[in-house]
Amino acid sequence: MFVSRLSALNKLSYGGKAESLNRMITAGLPVPEGYAVAAEAFEDGRLCSQAEKELAVVISCLSSRYTYAVRSSALGEDGADNSFAGAYETVLDVPVDKIFEAVRTVASSVFNERAAVYSGERNAEHGKISVVIQRFVRPEFAGVLFTVDAVTAGTEYMTGNYVKGVGEALVSGEESGSTFRINAVRYSFEGEDELRPYGKKLFSYAKKITDIYKCPQDIEWAIADGKVCILQARPVTTLHKNNTDAFDINDSLCGELLLSKTNVGEIFQRPVSPVTYSALRVIIDTLGIPLVSNVCGQPYLNISGLCSMIMSFGVSKEKAFNMISELAGGIPQGIDIPVYPFDKKTFFKKITKLLKNTVMKKKSSADFGKNFRSRIAEVGNDIISQIKNISSVNELEKIWDGKCVPYMNKTLSAIATGLSLKSLFATREKLEKLCGSELADRLLSDCSENGNIESTGVLLALDDVANGRMSREEYIVRYGHRHADEMELCLPYPYEDADFPENAVSDYIKTGIDAYALKNAQEKRYKEAVEKFRKEYPSKAAWLDKLLRKYSTAVYKREAVRSEALRLFCVIREYLLKAGELTGLDDDIFMLYIEEVASLLKGDRSIKEKIALRRRNYQRQLEMPDFPSIICGRFTVEEWEQSGRASGYYRFGETNNDEKSGTVRGVAGSCGQAEGRVRVLSSIDEADTFEKGEILVVQAANIGWIKLFPRAAAVVTDIGAPLSHAVIVARELGIPAVVSCQCASGAFRTGDRVRVDGTLGIVTRID
Secondary structure (H helix, E strand, O other), rough: OOEEHHHHHOOOOOOHHHHHHHHHHOOOOOOOOOOEEEEEHOOOOOOOOOHHHHHHHHHHHOOOOOEEEEEEEEEEOOOOOOOOOOOOEEEEEEEEEHHHHHHHHHHHHHHOOOHHHHHHHHHHOOOEEEEEEEEOOOEEEEEEEOOOOOOOOOOOOEEEEEOOOOOOOHHHHOOOOOEEEOOOOOEEEEEEOOOOOHHHHHHHHHHHHHHHHHOEEEEEEEEOOEEEEEEEEEEEEOOOOOOOOOOEHHHHHOOOEOOOOOOOOHHOOOOOOOOHHHHHHHHHHOOOOOOEEEEEEEEEEEHHHHHHHOOOOOHOOOOOHHHHHHHHHHOOOOOOOOOOOOOOOHHHHHHHHHHHHHHHOOOOOOOOOOOOHHHHHHHHHHHHHHHHHHOOOHHHHHHHHHHHHHHHHHHHHHHHHOOHHHHHHHHHHHHHHOOOOOHHHHHOOOOOOOOOOOHHHHHHHHHHHHHOOHHHHHHHHOOOOOOOOOOOOOOOOOHHOOOOHHHHHHHHHHHHHHHHHHHHHHHHHHHHHHHHHHHHHHHHHHHHHHHHHHHHHHHHHHHHHHHHOOOHHHHHHHOOOOOHHHOHHHHHHHHHHHHHHHHHHHHHHHHHHHHHHHHHHHHHOOOOOOOOOOEEEEOOHHHHHHHOOOEEEOOOOOOOOOOOOOHHHHHHEEOEEEEEEEEEOOHHHHHHHHHOOEEEOOOOOOOOOOOOOHHEEEEEEEEOOOOHHHHHHHHHOOOOOOOOOHHHHHHOOOOOEEEOOOOOOEEEEEE
16 A cells, blocks of 8 residues: 555555654654555656555545645655755645645655755755645644754753744744743643633643654644644754764753752762763663763763752752752853653652662572672672682673672662761751851861761771781772772772872871871860850750761761762773673773673674774873863853863853953862862872972862872862862861852962961962
């Protein structure tokens, strides 16, 4: 059959438009029913005899009371990469007796100049065409609706235009019509009152169409007899698409987002390798939380994603950001955070599936025994031992699904259930309201009620080893997985170095610093702050004890869970090292994605062809400068450089707004004041140049930088938040700190003298 109903297309070629209409009809959307003539029915733009007979039968069944719309549906038209919009002919309001003629007109347009020029510019194939025949809708209003901003890629609002009557003049560009927009996150309609009654229905249909195609859509619609109908929908082909095959990733071009290096930038202080990027994707997909975005290899915290997720539960945008502010750090005033529709149903499905891993009673080959959360390191080390003893590709493939994946899921479950988010995020706000920010900061400076937190423990344990209170072997077991790039899979962990921890202990001894003396001095200041609070607010003494106890426990658990969860990356790295050894790829294995490694082990050698291009792109990303601490909207290196190469905050379309006055404002991290000479460090490899009493200024400070803290008079970072590791350790050691300055590493130079006010969050150059 060359002619088929749109709702029941057969296996012939019907082109993008007909297939799209078929999907929407099947999904229950109000699309005018009709027929499609397959591309195989045409020879040199003419219908074959069998197709003519079939079309004649169809036409004889059509009512002469109606007219019809005859449109093209070429192969490749209205596809994900090419639209061919306006390239082919459309004939509207066609009487029954003129349908044959209209079909010939549309079919012959495959040879016209517009289609040839379009296909040449887009390097797209054309030449085969199908034709769609639908009942013509004579509308009161007709228009288009974009589910995404085609320039900014923002999806918070759907935008549209419409005209009275037939919409052909609008879609052809002859008229601009009236505009309207719909808030897609929390429904609201902005536009003319005449269209308002149909706004919710339009929104509902547009949302459903986007869900069907999983990408932004350009939708043509009409309103006839008081009802909304959908005429066609096509992907918005002008938007950027990440090229994962080439490892050419820039999430800022795929949607309007507010991105920050806070927390994420502290962990990843260099561009991530392809395999690390893929591991993060697997973890994020498993959790269902839009945590991290990738901009040309440099990871960012997705503030828009987190706020969108929280808002899906009915929370306002302002409150949503306040809830994550201690995680996200400061952002410039006046910024309207871009948000987007978030599917909380999918999130619930993923998180429920994940949490079931912690309560599964049924034993399996990957049963790790009881009390898994306290045994993450033990189980991980056992899997690593098994991996190291594997001698065949087949064994390695089996251990991934049999042990590694279950271990990952159980570890992520332990993270999801092991955090007290309420105590972490709400305590500071409660204290500041009562006693002000300075006293609140001092009260939150000690979290050692349950023992030394992991971030501080790395430093204190060096003192223990140096003074014989801890063996070198025990230090390797406890902290051999902690370093500045501990989540980058292509870099070795300290425990892989035969000279570890001798070098670490030796470096600590050379500093002449007593870490415990600093810790004890800070604990004394903390106790003084508690006594001050009790004197000023005696009725709140018991309340304070309970609040601080919960906060200390929450911070301790968060640091402990995070440290232990890093064992997961050790397991993955050992698996990759063994895969590289057994396949002969060696370090090239890090240029593949996790799922590709599994395919490689199953015998798919074609994956190796992707390695060379990815390595070139990865090397190019390693050579790029550090991008801004905060990005809002689309970001490309070229646009950034043209705008002045801001190091702090970059917004698409704005010029460099870094402060040049000698005063940089950030977020108060650890209270106290200090003056001294600045030392700007861009890498932990420059640590030897840092001298005692200097002001440490870095883009971000993670656990790898902690060894410098005892020497520092103060710490200043471009990115960071009250709950970041640098801040927690600075408080524990009594070192003033200002974080989230956005541009401190660019505003100051080594040798500048500055005053750091960790209470007010201000760093000032001293003339």
